[in-house]
Amino acid sequence: MKKEVIQFNENHKWCGCFGYIHRTKGKDLYMIAISSPGQGTAFIIAKRNEFDIVGATDLILGDEE
Secondary structure, three states: OEEEEEEEOOOOOOOOOEEEEEEEOOOOEEEEEEEEOOOEEEEEEEEHHHEEEEEEEEOOOOOOO
8 A cells, every 4th residue: 555655844843753644634634644663653633734745655554564
């Protein structure tokens, strides 16, 4: 499953953090997933001007290979 990788910019309090677009929540709102090893996944709602798309990746969930 291909996902767009993002990095929050200076317009968001999570500036510098990487995540991926989990789903679109409306015209200009996105749910961003940020994985934290040992802590789980945080889901952050952000506007499109608060992050930059830096690439794409294949997402592997759990023990999939």
